[in-house]
Amino acid sequence: MDNIVHLNELASLPRPLYGQRDSLPNIALDYRHLHAWGQLSHALHGVLLVHTDNARLVVPPHRAVWIPPGSMHRVESTPDACIRSLYIDAAQSPWPGQECRVIAVDPLLRELIRAFGELPVEYDLEAADGRLAQVLLDRLCLAEQLDLVLPQPRDPRLRALCRQATARPWADIRLGEASRKAGVSEKTFSRLFLKETGMTFRTWRQRMRLVSALPALERGERVTDVALACGYESLSAFSAAFARLFGLSPGELARGGSMTQA
The missing domain is CATH 1.10.10.60 (Homeodomain-like)
Structure with missing residues (x-):
């Protein structure tokens, strides 16, 4: 599809919070890579496994994984997994530091992610769409962190x-x-x-x-x-x-x- 965005070709995100559903492949990338921005991947159904240098993170359905900017990782998924990903500018990271984490996705956060995926890529930061993006970032900060990490020595x-x-x-x-x-x-x-x-x-x-x-x-x-x-x-x-x-x-x-x- 012509409208698919290849993230490795971007010098910067089109907006501080980016996740337009129809402009992203939303597939697991089973090779080591990193981004200059943070990534939040939400498993609508199916299971994600994220491998970093020192841990495996397990993401069952209705949970999400946060991968900080600059963190080397690769992602596996079960065959029927359905993924929605958000990409967040480093200056807007919901959590400080370089810790990957798995979070709970409650019904409100799930609907915010769904609604945000319908916005145009270059949404108006000063209008209602921009406020929706800010509410989504605020709710991410409040999400419960889950102990679903398998550390690797x-x-x-x-x-x-x-x-x-x-x-x-x-x-x-x-x-x-x-x-x-x-x-x-x-x-x-x-x-x-x-x-x-x-x-x-x-x-x-x-x-x-x-x-x-x-x-x-x-x-x-x-x-x-x-x-x-x-x-x-x-x-x-x-x-x-x-x-x-x-x-x-x-x-x-x-x-x-x-x-x-x-």
Whole structure:
């Protein structure tokens, strides 16, 4: 389409807040890249996985991910994902610093994003459209931040171990085995892993398993089969852990991501 904007060809955004629905491809870019402006990608349905140098961010339906200006990243999505993206000038960033984050998208914020996508690219900053853009930025500042980040350690020994664990989420890797693979004592491994990721190896492994379950659930695979493939022996334990982390049950995600909470 002739009206599709190639962001890498822009020297600057046409407006401080840009997100015209019909002028953007709104697809996941599965290669490493960065922008001079911030990016907010909202999953209307489907699941997004954002990979940065030190984390994976999980974006279930009705959530959004914030990627600050200058942050190297790549994005994966499930095949039926529907994405709406906003691009925000660095001077208008809703949050300070270089931290990527996942936020909750409540009904008002969702409708603001939808309405903003209908505006012309060069909307009038001084008229009603400009005020709508400002309300949208204000609501982003108030959005709840969700703990849906899977940190990746920088230490090469731990990073290799985490790659192995992610490739085999069903494997029951205990602390002793993990520390032997890393070539350090259990005490040193525990201290180093906590320092590098902010969580214990056990907590990290549970979160990794739940993240690994998302694509299979989106494909419509049976919840029981997915739970077993991710190392859970009990369907009830898998469902409870999944709901605690993502705010919706595995079945709700498979049915399109209806949230159990706003």
